[in-house]
Amino acid sequence: MTVAAGIGYALLALGPSLSLFVSVISKKPFLILTVLSSTLLWLTSLIVLSALWRGFLPLKSTSWWPYGLLIFTSVAFQEGLRVFVWKGYMRLEDILNTFADKVSKPRLYLTDKMQIALAGGLGHGVAHAVFFCLSLLTPAFGPATFFVDRCSQIPFFLVSAIIALAFVTIHTFSMVIAFSGYAEGNKVDQFFVPVVHLVAGMVTLINFASGGCVIGIPLLYFIAILTLIHCGRMVWRRLIGNGRTQGNL
Amino acid sequence: MESSILESIGVDIIGVMSPVSICMLLVVFLVYSLSPSSPFSSSSTPLRTAANLVYLETPSDSAAQKLEGALLNALVFVILIALVTFLLVVLYYYNFTNFLKNYMRFSAFFVLATMGGSIFLSIIQQFSIPIDSITCFLLLFNFTVVGVLSVFSGGIPILFRQAYMVSLGIIVAAWFAKLPEWTTWVLLVALAVYDLVAVLAPGGPLKLLVELASNRDDELPALVYEARPTVLGNTENRGSSLGVLVGGVSDSGSVELQAVQRDNLNQTEGGNRSDSEYTAVEVLRFRDEDESGRDEGESSPLVGYSREKYSPSSEIVGIFNDCSCCI
Numbered sequence: 001m002t003v004a005a006g007i008g009y010a011l012l013a014l015g016p017s018l019s020l021f022v023s024v025i026s027k028k029p030f031l032i033l034t035v036l037s038s039t040l041l042w043l044t045s046l047i048v049l050s051a052l053w054r055g056f057l058p059l060k061s062t063s064w065w066p067y068g069l070l071i072f073t074s075v076a077f078q079e080g081l082r083v084f085v086w087k088g089y090m091r092l093e094d095i096l097n098t099f100a101d102k103v104s105k106p107r108l109y110l111t112d113k114m115q116i117a118l119a120g121g122l123g124h125g126v127a128h129a130v131f132f133c134l135s136l137l138t139p140a141f142g143p144a145t146f147f148v149d150r151c152s153q154i155p156f157f158l159v160s161a162i163i164a165l166a167f168v169t170i171h172t173f174s175m176v177i178a179f180s181g182y183a184e185g186n187k188v189d190q191f192f193v194p195v196v197h198l199v200a201g202m203v204t205l206i207n208f209a210s211g212g213c214v215i216g217i218p219l220l221y222f223i224a225i226l227t228l229i230h231c232g233r234m235v236w237r238r239l240i241g242n243g244r245t246q247g248n249l
Numbered sequence: 250m251e252s253s254i255l256e257s258i259g260v261d262i263i264g265v266m267s268p269v270s271i272c273m274l275l276v277v278f279l280v281y282s283l284s285p286s287s288p289f290s291s292s293s294t295p296l297r298t299a300a301n302l303v304y305l306e307t308p309s310d311s312a313a314q315k316l317e318g319a320l321l322n323a324l325v326f327v328i329l330i331a332l333v334t335f336l337l338v339v340l341y342y343y344n345f346t347n348f349l350k351n352y353m354r355f356s357a358f359f360v361l362a363t364m365g366g367s368i369f370l371s372i373i374q375q376f377s378i379p380i381d382s383i384t385c386f387l388l389l390f391n392f393t394v395v396g397v398l399s400v401f402s403g404g405i406p407i408l409f410r411q412a413y414m415v416s417l418g419i420i421v422a423a424w425f426a427k428l429p430e431w432t433t434w435v436l437l438v439a440l441a442v443y444d445l446v447a448v449l450a451p452g453g454p455l456k457l458l459v460e461l462a463s464n465r466d467d468e469l470p471a472l473v474y475e476a477r478p479t480v481l482g483n484t485e486n487r488g489s490s491l492g493v494l495v496g497g498v499s500d501s502g503s504v505e506l507q508a509v510q511r512d513n514l515n516q517t518e519g520g521n522r523s524d525s526e527y528t529a530v531e532v533l534r535f536r537d538e539d540e541s542g543r544d545e546g547e548s549s550p551l552v553g554y555s556r557e558k559y560s561p562s563s564e565i566v567g568i569f570n571d572c573s574c575c576i
């Protein structure tokens with residue numbers, strides 16, 4: 001596709017994360033570092049998964065269940081990794097709090113913790129968008145564009161950009177939900193995130209059917225909006241509830 | 250609500266990481282957009298530079314030949330750089346400061362004008378930008394002169410200086426990308442190793458240079474990237490409330506940071522000593538891996554701060570002096 005269209009697709013997938021980055025993350029250098037390390041971590045998880053699945057790929061199958069298995073194992077691995085990230089974050093929090101005590105500054109506020117979680121999620125989302133959308137765009141510059149048979153109404157790159165946007169949203173905010181769930185011990189939040197991730201992954205299988213992306217993509221966006229609303233309600237509840245105690249947890 | 254620590258942690262790392270990342274990103278864009286569309290349309294004769302004095306790589310050689318040739322190239326290049334750095338140390342030792350300063354200015358001018366100009370021309374060619382030669386020359390000249398001024402004299406905003414340091418890195422990196430493949434990779438590794446040795450080993454030229462400079466309390470006329478360290482409000486005084494500060498090193502008299510506090514007046518009789526110690530807090534090192542075409546040494550601004558200990562019974566008034574670091 002042309003350069004202008006390419007930039008358009010890239011901004012479609014990464015525009016909201018760019019504005020999130022500029023408005024929230026870029027103000028605090030530590031959050032920039034968090035975004036970068038979580039991006040790296042997510043990419044590493046992809047490398048490990050591809051190493052594990054190397055022997056079975058490419059899946060020359062017309063039925064959907066090998067792909068379903070692939071998605072299931074990948075999501076399970078990444079959700080397991082999220083627990084490790086949480087444990088690493090606990091240690092990081094201790095280090096930061098000790099440092100804060102040493103320089104006689106207040107300990108981490110609740111908003112700080114949520115911002116770190118947001119930065120972590122954003123790193124995951126950006127890595128997903130770069131890997132699953134931008135990497136398709138860069139070799140494809142030129143005068144023409146490409147349509148897929150099973151989703152022939154819009155160009156293939158546009159479809160991948162739209163799907164990437166949904167996943168960026170899901171990744172970014174599920175990290176906030178997950179960390180809050182682990183911190184509070186809230187089982188609903190803790191199970192919400194892996195379930196949502198798995199369902200979102202499985203919903204993309206609908207795109208295999210001819211004309212399936214007309215159903216699959218709105219469903220995906222429904223899940224993304226659900227994640228957003230749940231995260232918003234959870235943050236509201238915690239902040240208002242903690243408003244009396246100076247916002248410190 | 251007091252500001253949390255999240256505001257200030259990691260500033261130094263980001264201050265060094267962001268120019269490096271921007272430089273790398275722009276080099277990738279530049280090389281990607283300037284690379285020939287077909288692999289066979291490259292120039293028929295590869296350029297002979299200091300990096301392939303010994304061996305000119307051609308695609309038809311065997312892997313072993315290429316590796317051997319690349320190693321020889323890298324060896325010759327590193328030896329060349331080491332020789333010139335030692336020459337620089339000798340010149341600095343014998344106080345040829347003016348010559349060094351002028352040579353630095355000349356070399357920055359040269360790099361920006363010729364190497365930058367050549368890249369500029371390639372961009373114009375690649376994207377068929379309609380621009381005439383006089384305008385192009387004027388623009389290039391302005392770019393070069395402002396670059397030399399911002400890097401070597403004061404009064405120019407720090408952002409310009411940082412931007413020009415990054416563009417110097419981009420230009421040199423883009424030029425190094427024109428070298429043949431094997432030579433590039435081996436050269437990269439060889440320069441990294443040389444860097445480590447030159448800076449850390451006891452006889453290394455860069456280490457000697459830094460030691461000479463710090464012994465004379467002087468700053469090197471070198472291409473230094475300043476990430477503008479933040480001020481640490483360090484109040485460890487037991488007595489009086491006059492705090493201490495960090496002197497930011499900037500060159501040629503323009504002080505952009507704070508003054509260094511010195512105890513001048515001693516109002517009580519009898520010796521009330523106040524020691525002021527200079528401790529080097531942080532040595533910011535910015536070394537772009539691709540910046541190897543420069544034969545001048547580089548060092549880093551030594552950020553020193555003085556700590557004054559007051560004895561509790563004294564009343565000492567400190568006078569703020571402007572600290573202008575000489576260059």
